[in-house]
Amino acid sequence: MSEPMPGVESTAGDSDSDGDSDGPRSGEAYDPAAPAPLHVPREPTGDAGVDARLQRLADADHLTTDGHLEVYEDVHRGLRDALTALDARPGPPAPPTPYPESRS
Template sequence: MSDTVPEPESVPEERADDPAAPAPLAVPRVPTGHAEVDARLDRLADADHLATDGHVEVYEDVHRGLRDALTALDARPGPPAPPTPYGHRS
């Protein structure tokens, strides 16, 4: 029987030495199937290794990218608008 207790594998080495060091939240992310959105969501993992004051920059970048992706979806040409009554367009 060994007297040594192994370190948990899920705890990064720098975290084992400093309990106040940033630790990954390990929040699961499910792929959306939209490459641009998935890339932005994957970017959230960058915040896992930053101190709390560094999270804002990552979150703002992800938010901006998701907003741009939604705007691009709105800008895609769709079917023509239905005609207005009496053939007039507004």
């Protein structure tokens, strides 16, 4: 019983029974620009807007590499806007400042 080494493909009798492989199928040439899902887990942040932007990153999994930039820029813009909105929210009023003593 030998375990396959990571990154090394076996060619002896392997078959992909479910047909859902992320790599090139036998007979297909490797194309580094072809879509290759990374399957990066995304943990919920608790903020629906931020979570939606992070989920948008999954769209890049189905695009060729030249399409990633648009997705990344969109996500970056949305996250930047969310951070900017945190600064724009009105907070509690500032405490009143005492009047300076008059020197008469």
